[in-house]
Each structure stands twice: as C-alpha cells, then as structure tokens.
Amino acid sequence: MNELKSVKFDPEYIPGARNAVRVCLRVQPEEKVTMITDHASREIAASIASELNAIGVEYRAFILEDLGARPMTDMPAPVLEDLDSSQVSIYAVVAQPHELRTRMQMTDVVNRRGIRHAHMVNIERRIMLEGMRADFLKVDELSLRVLEIAQSAKVIRARTHAGTDITAAMNPNYKWLKTSGIISTKKWGNLPGGEIFTTPGEVNGVFVIDGVVGDYLCAKYGDLRETPLTIHIEGNRLKSAKCSNRDLESDFWNYTHTDENSDRVGEFAIGTNIGLNGVIGNILQDEKLPGIHIAFVNPYGAHTGAEWDSTTHIDVVGTKFDIWADDRQIMSAGKFVI
Numbered sequence: 001m002n003e004l005k006s007v008k009f010d011p012e013y014i015p016g017a018r019n020a021v022r023v024c025l026r027v028q029p030e031e032k033v034t035m036i037t038d039h040a041s042r043e044i045a046a047s048i049a050s051e052l053n054a055i056g057v058e059y060r061a062f063i064l065e066d067l068g069a070r071p072m073t074d075m076p077a078p079v080l081e082d083l084d085s086s087q088v089s090i091y092a093v094v095a096q097p098h099e100l101r102t103r104m105q106m107t108d109v110v111n112r113r114g115i116r117h118a119h120m121v122n123i124e125r126r127i128m129l130e131g132m133r134a135d136f137l138k139v140d141e142l143s144l145r146v147l148e149i150a151q152s153a154k155v156i157r158a159r160t161h162a163g164t165d166i167t168a169a170m171n172p173n174y175k176w177l178k179t180s181g182i183i184s185t186k187k188w189g190n191l192p193g194g195e196i197f198t199t200p201g202e203v204n205g206v207f208v209i210d211g212v213v214g215d216y217l218c219a220k221y222g223d224l225r226e227t228p229l230t231i232h233i234e235g236n237r238l239k240s241a242k243c244s245n246r247d248l249e250s251d252f253w254n255y256t257h258t259d260e261n262s263d264r265v266g267e268f269a270i271g272t273n274i275g276l277n278g279v280i281g282n283i284l285q286d287e288k289l290p291g292i293h294i295a296f297v298n299p300y301g302a303h304t305g306a307e308w309d310s311t312t313h314i315d316v317v318g319t320k321f322d323i324w325a326d327d328r329q330i331m332s333a334g335k336f337v338i
Helices: 011-024 039-055 077-083 100-113 125-129 136-152 215-221 246-255
Strands: 032-037 058-063 088-093 116-121 155-159 165-169 177-179 195-198 202-209 229-234 237-242 265-271 291-297 313-317 322-325 328-332
Touching: 011 039, 011 116, 011 125, 011 136, 032 039, 032 077, 039 058, 039 088, 039 125, 058 077, 077 100, 088 100, 100 116, 136 177, 136 195, 136 322, 136 328, 202 313, 215 246, 215 313, 229 246, 237 246, 265 313
Parallel strands: 032 058, 032 088, 088 116
Antiparallel strands: 155 165, 155 322, 165 202, 177 195, 195 265, 202 229, 229 237, 265 291, 291 313, 322 328
C-alpha cells in the first residue's frame, strides 16, 4: 500500500518533511513505519514518504478513504494490525467530525507498544512551510527550561490584555510532559511540536479565546481574533461560554457537554515553539504558539497520572500572555523572559 510513491508534491515541503523524519522521529533504516493519511493530506504525506524512501526504511502507507467511508467510527483493522509491528508511525489526516474515537484507538496501540508517533492532524501547506521548519533542537532546549520551572510551581497564573485572568493550581501527583517536536517512546507528540503540559489540579477564572478552538471546530471557525470566545471556569469546570458568533458559542457548548467530563479542564499547557509568529487558524500549529492553552478533555491519564477520562478533547488557544510560575514571571506579552 505504498501508492504515495507516485504522488507528486511541492518541493517546498521537503525541509519540513526532512525535519519530521530525520530530526523529530529520528527514523533508522532498520525500523518499520506505519503512515496513515487521507486524500486531503496525501501530497504532504508523499513528501514525508520521499524522506522514508531516501533512508531506505520499510513502511506501509494507508489512505483512509481507500479503507472505508468517512467520517469513520473505528480505525480500520489493517491499520491497527500494521501499527502493532512498527517502531514509528505518522498520522497526517484532516479531522472530520466525530473521528476522535479512531485516533484514540490508534494512540492506544501507540502507547502500548511505545511507538514514536507523529500526530499531524489537519496538517496543511502553511504549516509545512512555517511550523515544520522550526529548529526543533532549540525548541526542545527551551521546553526543558520551561518544564523545569513548571514542575516545581504550585500555582501558574496567566493574564492577557484581551481579558484572560486564570489561576491554575497544580496537582503534585500529576506529571508534566514535554512534546517539543523531538519524539520519544515515552510520549507520542504532535508535529509541529513545541509545548509542555500536564493535567491541572484546579483551574479558575476567565479565558478569552482570541486564537482558535480545536478539533473539527477549528476548520469551521478558524482564527477568532475578530470574534473571540470568552469562557468562565470554576472548580476546573466550564461554567459559561459567550461569543458574538452564536453558532460558535453553541457548537463549543455542545461539544463540551458530550459526556460527564467533557466540560472539565484536563490539559494545561505552555506553548514553546519560538519559530511561530502568530495564529494561522489551525490548532495543530497554533497550540504551539508561545503562551497558554488549555483543553476540555481526555486528560491523557496514561501519561499524566490523571484518574478520570473523557471521550472528547478540545483545545482553546489565547494570545500574548503574561505568565507567572508562583512568583516568577516567565512570559511577558507572549515572549519568554527566562
């Protein structure tokens, strides 16, 4: 299933593809790779496959539409079977509504097998030319410094001129994780990378989402600079959501009330990709923008230690933060000061 060899792609994708394969995933010739893509993303997938071909690694590429109708309710069995014998995997797919379950089934195998997995949901041309060209070694170095500070903090506070004012009390029993773009067997990561995150103990306050919201709502609503969504959080639960775009307000509220924990903050993250300059309207890249993003979510308990679960995961991104870890300021107006 290596039809990608015949797919032509823009040579401008090569630097980002090379970064993914050689720097972020460090694919070795003796390994096996599973690649999952779709019709919308196959040109980008083909550029990544060209790098795999150059290394001489064994890989199988699956195009989802060749395996069934979308949106899919379950990840096709041949994909999961192939994953079970791979050391590396790449998921380059445009998200469709209600396909989160398929991604969870995939990452269940990734977690169990310790696969170095690159998660590239909604990858697009601009990301390949921007975020995927970052110096991920420098991003990793910064991420380690921020991680060291965050791990010892009891409380992290964040404010913006747009009106965000939140306080996050940390739970010392929950782990912080780094997904800087340098992907290991300990935790799969999004590409482009650049964040540290944990499950918070308790978040309270106001968060003005003037960046983007996640999952399939991101493609629907894009950059929210002109129509920010303001949410209130009490005791780690979403209490209200207000926006001049009533459709967005309704869609977000319904998404975060899918199950009993869908309105619960399960992720508290600090973006560290210093190669990014602003929001582009795509969660895959925008959540790595230096600043705070949180998510109402499945809390990745297998990694953070959180004891609860959810069937949903939606990130929300703001911009130009001031951030304090306890009494130490680590960011001013969106720029790190450490």
